[in-house]
Amino acid sequence: MNVLIRSAQYIDIQYLEVIASETVKVMKEEGNDQWNDQYPLAEDFQRDVQNESIFVYILDGEVAGSITIDQQFSNAYSKFDWHQPVEQAMIFHRLVVNPTIRKKGIASKLITFAESYAIENGMTSMKVDTYSLNRKAQELFTKHHYTFVGExxxxERKNPFYFYEKPLNP
Structure with missing residues (x-):
């Protein structure tokens, strides 16, 4: 099994679109409407590639998932009393894994990669949010020792979003 995490390229977007579309179907089956046919779109992935903030997980030569890592915090992040300052943090978003190969630890490896990337860039914490109906993401964040900060x-949404953070140790 050949594994690599690398910066995404424009050619990867076509694969990420398919993975995201299949993920939306699975989310709907699970009663989770965090993502839909309006998000994420190719434009989101294109912007991430342009900003050099998206990384893909390559498994045996194929794109199996991705994660976006940056400091593009929404205004919602200013509404909480974080334990770690936002200025010294990175956020990850659009974490996605091909639904046909879930349960192989790919999401965990991408999160670990994001944390290492943040440390390499001098950050002291990682932050993330997810929709309250996305129980799988919540379980994943808890597994990786992220602390619930607030909601x-x-x-435009009936249910709240949950916000998490994790201090990083170099």
């Missing part, structure tokens, strides 16, 4: 409801 926030947005006008």
């Amino acid at each position: 926030r409801t947005f006008p």
Whole structure:
């Protein structure tokens, strides 16, 4: 089994679109509407590639998943009393793994990669949010020792989003 995590390239977007589309189907089956046919789109992945903030997990030569790591915090992040300052943190988002090969630890490896990347860039913590209906993401974050910080409801959503953070030790 040949594994590699590398910066995403524009050619990877076509694969990420398919993986995201299949993930939306699985989310719907699980009663989770965090993602839909309006998000994430190719434009989101293109922007991430342009910003050099998206990394892909390559398994046996094929894109198996991705994670975006940056400091593009929404205004919602300013509403919490974080234990670690936002200025010294990175966030990961659009964590996605091909649904046909889930349960192989790929999401965990991408999160571990994100944490190492943040440390290499001088950050002291990692932050993330997820929709309250996305129980699998919540379990994954807890497994990786992320602490629940708070929740926030947005006008366009019925249910709140949950916010998490984790201090990083170099």
